[in-house]
């Protein structure tokens with residue numbers, strides 16, 4: 001039987017700003033770890049309105065990687081949440097840097113996840129969406145060559161998109177920089193309103209800057225990674241965006257936080 005301690009935190013200073021939209025969206029602390037896949041879906045549901053949910057893992061001291069990859073941060077429970085978020089989304093959005101570094105493969109899902117989607121009136125496979133300005137993409141990589149349905153590449157109007165003919169659909173938005181808000185609208189127009197972004201840090205920084213995120217799912221791994229690795233967001237400085245904490249879930253020493261944008 002694990003020992004439990006009650007820790008009393010000091011009251012916030014009278015000058016502190018409110019930490020979130022708590023009256024409208026109460027936080028559920030420490031729900032029990034779900035005993036079924038459906039229980040996880042209830043904790044990370046599809047929403048009636050369009051959503052852009054991002055899912056990241058970080059060490060306790062804020063590192064997004066160990067030895068250049070997120071794999072060194074993994075622990076009990078995070079794969080279940082990762083798979084569940086993929087199962088319920090309409091489109092998985094990933095930056096080209098992460099596709100290259102993490103060697104993404106075709107978005108095939110497990111037979112059980114595909115059956116769940118079909119039973120819930122969704123297409124068998126979510127869309128796979130890769131964000132790239134340069135189109136420096138390895139078309140032999142499994143994310144293209146073993147895709148169950150052609151991926152979508154989001155890029156600029158100036159990018160050499162013909163090299164993707166027959167391999168991927170292209171959404172070209174913005175002349176010099178990818179217009180992420182226009183890309184999200186284009187995905188909505190294709191019926192994909194529940195978007196899941198798995199990174200990476202530069203795409204997260206750009207999404208924060210464009211204020212497009214409605215939900216952040218953050219796994220905190222019980223590790224002090226030390227100096228060296230970057231954070232989960234990168235790029236130019238942006239205006240901070242305030243979030244509301246929706247739940248705190250734990251399994252062993254892993255911590256799973258779900259935040260939404262105020263009003264989402």
Ligand SMILES: NC(=O)c1ccc[n+]([C@@H]2O[C@H](COP(=O)([O-])OP(=O)(O)OC[C@H]3O[C@@H](n4cnc5c(N)ncnc54)[C@H](OP(=O)(O)O)[C@@H]3O)[C@@H](O)[C@H]2O)c1
Nearest residue numbers: 056057064069095096097098132133134199200202203206
């Ligand atoms: N801890 C976690 O949860 C987590 C999650 C994901 C990734 N990671 C780690 O993050 C690292 C990869 O990070 P990264 O620095 O390469 O960042 P990234 O955001 O994954 O990729 C950057 C690249 O993606 C494309 N891109 C990103 N944002 C864009 C935008 N707004 N417009 C157009 N293109 C955009 C560009 O590709 P082009 O160069 O093709 O133009 C850019 O060079 C890996 O080590 C990975 O393991 C960690």
